[in-house]
Amino acid sequence: MELVVGGGIVGLSIAWRLSRAGRPVTVVDPAPASGASHAAAGMLAPVSEVAYTEEPLLRLGVASLRRWPSFAAELAEDAGLPPGVLAPSRPPGPFGGARPVPSSPSRSGPVPSSPARSGPVPSYGLDFRADGTLDVAFGADDLAALDELAGFMDKLGLPVERLTGRECRRLEPMLAPSVRGGLLAPGDAWVDPRRVTAALLAALERLGVPVVRARVSELLRAPGGPGDGSGRGPAVVGVRLDSPAGGGDLPSEIRADGVILAAGAWSGELYDLPIRPVKGQIMRLRSPEPLLGRCVRGMVHGAPVYLVPRGDGELVVGATQEEMGFDTRVTAGGVYELLRDARELVPGVTELEVAEVVAGLRPGTPDNLPLIGPAGVPGLTLATGHHRGGVLLAPLTTAILLGEEPESAALCSPARHQPAPGAHDRPSGPYDGNSGSEEMG
């Protein structure tokens, strides 16, 4: 049996895909679906979410975005969700070439859309939408940055459309008058992460995958194990659980043939990893009718802010990035900055009701790339360090572990952060549930 430590979107996705592939698996998490996945906005926007220097991360995002529609469809099926179809917020228009200009000033008029879509978008009951992301610019610096980004996307063959301020406001009439230009990434999508984790838990239940509600206190090592010569200790053979407060019938440990560490920002508490918590505060506003048709992003006061519309009229405003350790307080300063910046992008947000503010902790890594693959100690595989990309990268992460994405696997190999002691310096291979089992005691 393989044990996934962590019940966020990454851990639950892995358990689901492994179980689907016929492999016995168990998940352990004190409160599944309550961490960063609960706070996340759910932008599936590799183009917009990335600094241009981060081409590897961009490639990962594009590869994972490509997997999202089938991931969502299969998940909805396994979770027993009704085949939800979300009507497009506006009638789909023809794809108008390299730099299509929307011709109608009306809010319901034709808009540029990606060639891949026409007609209603299936939402799979997950509020999955693919209406693109609009990056907007206010000043000359921002405009120049958008031009540069557009050129970069073009070079990579990614669909992108450069828009004037007026064109931006035709697409999104609620945008601030001060918006001077924009960049539409028509292929970008988004999803409601809370619906995704709920669907994953439902799918796991239907597949008979146990989800143990307990906190892992430490990794179990093979007694007297020889180690692997890397100095990272003997083989991992399971986990020890915190003794439950109320007694209960929980075991004190769970033994497994392989442990997959998907504990997000807490991963470094269980194994020596260059993972740090990056706090994000995010706000949910409630709108009687949708204020936006798609995700809108912009740089305001030097910080990125984004607005993600949900099918139910919610508008998610995110997110702060704070190096505060394991601090999940919602602060006056965080809320203030989110509202200040959202107002700059879309002044009309002030009228909306505040439904919720939450803080989550992203698992940050030194190079902003996740750690996916063999940890460098027998019996332990990593699937963590997704930082701001956990929701986007969940499908790709499962594919890497199943050996379906060798190129991405190489980019995410944990070996890049390890002192290279020979054998474990290899690039990540497919996760077979027995990595290093020959060394287990």
Place this chain on the structure above:
Amino acid sequence: MELVVGGGIVGLSIAWRLSRAGRPVTVVDPAPASGASHAAAGMLAPVSEVAYTEEPLLRLGVASLRRWPSFAAELAEDAGLPPGVLAPSRPPGPFGGARPVPSSPSRSGPVPSSPARSGPVPSYGLDFRADGTLDVAFGADDLAALDELAGFMDKLGLPVERLTGRECRRLEPMLAPSVRGGLLAPGDAWVDPRRVTAALLAALERLGVPVVRARVSELLRAPGGPGDGSGRGPAVVGVRLDSPAGGGDLPSEIRADGVILAAGAWSGELYDLPIRPVKGQIMRLRSPEPLLGRCVRGMVHGAPVYLVPRGDGELVVGATQEEMGFDTRVTAGGVYELLRDARELVPGVTELEVAEVVAGLRPGTPDNLPLIGPAGVPGLTLATGHHRGGVLLAPLTTAILLGEEPESAALCSPARHQPAPGAHDRPSGPYDGNSGSEEMG
């Protein structure tokens, strides 16, 4: 039996004082202590809360503030609260004359204090504190306004101290460096309104006063009653209740010898009154240690903002004033303004945790004065229209109804808003529970 419609701080206070005076009384409210009293900050600050043109309101506030210490002490006793004593946040210093200047730059040094206090302040378990309010000014206009206000207070014989910016920061080191001057009203106090309403409910229970959890749908009139010639209808003889959703054993009506309408912003729904809801959004921040020693107020961007410290480290930031009808949504714009303005006063608030944001509806009147006394129809007495002053004015309101404050009663007489049809144009007299009973059917 007298029936109080409304279980906010005003209605509950009246019921308590009437019962204490030996008169049978009942309260009816669908959710006592959940309206404006729940949202209120609890400043007992007649001097600071008033525009200088509002001398009548100021006089009411001063009269009620004078009653607060004994009101709080007796309430604590009747509610069975332990005789809580709150240590002063800083060691009390000597009162230094007409315009004392604090001489110590340290945070724990002596501060100007009112002559009435030295040593620990009794909090009566209500978080009642009397460390004064500091009004601060940023610009030349604000400073001039403070000078004018100081002169006005002086003329009225109210204690007030004019401070420089530096003196303000000596008193409250967390104040923004841009504060250029201030006005200390050393006699101002504050209290936790939620503790007060909880204590009132406890006191009523101990006194055996029924609190009926139901919504009043209308006032019951004497059938075929002659009216009083004012066109305001026949005598009020009780109330009709909304039929409870879950069945229950509630009666469909409650008959009473007199009805006291203390339904706050909803009072106008039951009787023709010039009452409108004035929405206020307020925020509670959580501080590991107190950021302020007293209430701080200032004008920021043309709007007043205040910060009220609680004994448990909470800092209340208030409050918006919005004419939005019966809308109690917490909005992005309201939260934004509160945080923006609070930051201007005390930049350090950004570090605090956001504990709660709530919205309440104040009962506004055309002249900002409450309506207390005979309504002008037999059997009905008003105790409403307290606008922003419900907490401050609760003790005075009960005193007016018990005939103890004829001068204040004249200022609050509902007759001032009525077409004068003779008999009911008289100033308010003491409430005897039988107002106009000779005319009842």
